[in-house]
Amino acid sequence: PNNNQNEQFFYFTSLVSWLLGLTGKNFTPPAQFDDPNAACTNILTVLKDMGFAAPSFPPAKLKQGYGEPVCGVLDNLLDLVLERTGWKFQKAVYQPDGYVEDADVDDGTDMGVGTDNNEDLLGMGPQEPDEEEAYMETNAETKNEKAEDSKILESKVDASEWRLELERVGPQLRVTVLPDGKDWRAHLEETHAHQETIMKSLPDTTAQLNKVESEVVTALEKVGTREKFINNQLEHLTRDYRTLREQLASVQERYQKTTENVAELTNELGHISEELENVKQTVADRGENINDASPLVKIKDAITKLKTELKAMEVRIGVAEHALLQTHLKNKNSIRVERSGKDYDSEEGF
Numbered sequence: 001p002n003n004n005q006n007e008q009f010f011y012f013t014s015l016v017s018w019l020l021g022l023t024g025k026n027f028t029p030p031a032q033f034d035d036p037n038a039a040c041t042n043i044l045t046v047l048k049d050m051g052f053a054a055p056s057f058p059p060a061k062l063k064q065g066y067g068e069p070v071c072g073v074l075d076n077l078l079d080l081v082l083e084r085t086g087w088k089f090q091k092a093v094y095q096p097d098g099y100v101e102d103a104d105v106d107d108g109t110d111m112g113v114g115t116d117n118n119e120d121l122l123g124m125g126p127q128e129p130d131e132e133e134a135y136m137e138t139n140a141e142t143k144n145e146k147a148e149d150s151k152i153l154e155s156k157v158d159a160s161e162w163r164l165e166l167e168r169v170g171p172q173l174r175v176t177v178l179p180d181g182k183d184w185r186a187h188l189e190e191t192h193a194h195q196e197t198i199m200k201s202l203p204d205t206t207a208q209l210n211k212v213e214s215e216v217v218t219a220l221e222k223v224g225t226r227e228k229f230i231n232n233q234l235e236h237l238t239r240d241y242r243t244l245r246e247q248l249a250s251v252q253e254r255y256q257k258t259t260e261n262v263a264e265l266t267n268e269l270g271h272i273s274e275e276l277e278n279v280k281q282t283v284a285d286r287g288e289n290i291n292d293a294s295p296l297v298k299i300k301d302a303i304t305k306l307k308t309e310l311k312a313m314e315v316r317i318g319v320a321e322h323a324l325l326q327t328h329l330k331n332k333n334s335i336r337v338e339r340s341g342k343d344y345d346s347e348e349g350f
Contacts, residue, residue: 008065009036012074016043019077023084025050036063043073052076 010029017029027046030039040059048054061069231238 005063005065009063010065012062012065012070013039013043015074016077019074019081020046022081023050023077047073047076050080 013029017027020027025046027043030036030042037060040062043062044055044059055069055072057069061067062073064070
């Protein structure tokens with residue numbers, strides 16, 4: 001990772017924009033003052049639209065510009081670009097070397113000056129004398145270096161001084177290698193170490209387990225024998241206990257039934273008590289109504305008032321009948337006078 005995180009993120013977004021352009025997708029890289037979180041979200045949205053699976057990491061992981069999520073995005077985009085462009089990796093072609101190895105020749109043999117075969121082998125024409133001498137000198141130096149390298153090295157340092165120096169510098173040369181939990185070699189070595197430990201402690205452990213097994217078997221046999229003895233001695237008590245348990249079960253069953261009956265009767269008693277309270281309340285209300293004499297007083301007052309009103313009505317009726325009778329009589333007298341007048345007029349006409 002780079003010390004400048006903004007620069008790292010800019011490089012990442014530029015690579016993503018370039019790769020998306022190769023796939024035919026237009027993506028504008030974010031500007032300097034754009035929100036990095038929004039840019040990361042846009043990148044993941046574009047990848048999802050192109051058919052990539054939803055990532056298992058949040059978009060903020062891409063803001064760093066480095067790490068496993070960033071490498072995963074770039075790797076998938078590169079695979080897609082190679083697939084879209086039809087790129088295929090071909091087998092590597094190794095170019096032949098431009099020179100030939102030195103051939104073993106005799107000391108008295110010429111090194112190829114004026115020889116056609118050597119000219120064809122080296123792929124060159126006749127050499128000049130200076131070039132030939134330079135080549136011979138180089139070949140001789142190479143052979144001398146090989147001879148010096150092949151010699152047995154002999155130390156000129158005293159063995160005691162070497163041991164003292166080793167004791168002094170040895171502790172400083174120790175390198176502590178931190179074990180890697182994912183290294184299969186570490187797991188294998190650890191497994192072998194555990195196996196050796198197990199194989200060392202296996203005989204003693206097996207002997208101890210066999211001893212414990214024999215002790216447990218002996219204890220179980222003793223317990224079984226003692227149990228049989230106790231069962232034989234307490235057989236009649238066991239029989240009485242079983243009988244009492246059966247009686248207790250029957251009594252508990254009867255008690256359960258009786259409890260259920262009591263519960264039902266209690267519920268029924270509650271309903272009856274409630275109905276009795278309602279009846280008592282109704283009787284009390286009716287008793288209060290019977291003992292109250294105010295309705296009778298009201299009835300008597302109403303009867304007296306009705307009688308007074310009837311008398312007044314009778315007087316009014318009598319007055320009205322008298323007035324009608326007077327009117328009727330007056331009408332009769334007027335009719336008679338009219339009739340008598342008509343009869344008199346008729347007689348005078350004759």
